[in-house]
Amino acid sequence: MVCYQDNDTQYQSLSFERFRECVLPVTVGKRVFTYGSSLGAYAAVYYAGAVGATVIAAAPKNSAHPLLFSPRGRFSEELFKHEDLGSLGLTKNPVFVMVDPMRKQDIFFVKAYVVSSYPEAKVLELPFSGHACLKYLLEIGKLKSLVLSIVYDGEFPEVPVNVTCFVTSIEKALHHHRQGKPELALEYARTATRLAKSDSQKNKVKALYARLGQHDF
Structure with missing residues (x-):
């Protein structure tokens, strides 16, 4: 199942409750994973609690979020309508996050948004992998093994960094x-x-x- 945003809406037209109403009935009795990169990773974290998912998030980021909002950016301050993550029903399953610690905005958002609500989140830091850190894993031939390790072993594998x-x-x-x-x-x-x-x-x-x-x- 794939969830797309309308152009430049940052998923704000899709509430947590509406997502749960649409997705939960077809996931009952199944293992559920929400995953994505950048804005998709933000969505994977935000909606995970609605379906009790395990999260696989690569550099989660939402530039319209109050934590990152800039008046010089392309989003209006009124756009953001999502609730605080801590006020929602959080998933009880693991949260896996990949991030480049050299990207200051990315690591800030991971700590301030994800880890603040999920202190037990497993964070894999990949220096100099960039915002699209999955491309680094793909280039060094470790993306498939990383995903399979999360799905079947419930943990990050050993991943070489700074290759x-x-x-x-x-x-x-x-x-x-x-x-x-x-x-x-x-x-x-x-x-x-x-x-x-x-x-x-x-x-x-x-x-x-x-x-x-x-x-x-």
């Missing part, structure tokens, strides 16, 4: 750029260039070089 790959190279280049270290940023940008294979990755490299103020590579 040199396209994703970590991009993230390190951006990190050093933010830190005001242009030489290191370019070094990692060149590594990303060598590792880029798909057209999508090559386009990301182009965008990276533009962001670094470099147009020849």
Whole structure:
């Protein structure tokens, strides 16, 4: 079963109660998992209690949430209508979260939103994996084994972190750029260039070089 948001609604038109009314009847007697990445991960956490789900959330984030709201953002302050997570019926099953601790906003939201309501949540920190940290796991060949370990063993497997790959190279280049270290940023940008294979990755490299103020590579 898949749950989509209307464009730029941040799932605000779907209440916790409405989700439970629609989904709970077809999950009775079954093991239930809610999962997603970014906004989808936020939804996986928010609605989990409605169906008693185990949560698999990769970098949960909702930019319209009061914890992250910015008046300079694209969402209005009035958009957000979801209840506080702690006031809802929380799931009694495990909550698994993956996050890049180098992404300050991501790790803040995990701690302030998820862990504050689920102090026993299992948080796997994947440095320099980026906001789309599932792509890091896919690139190093560990995504399938991680999901299967959660489903069948109820725990995170051993996952290598900070492995040199396209994703970590991009993230390190951006990190050093933010830190005001242009030489290191370019070094990692060149590594990303060598590792880029798909057209999508090559386009990301182009965008990276533009962001670094470099147009020849």
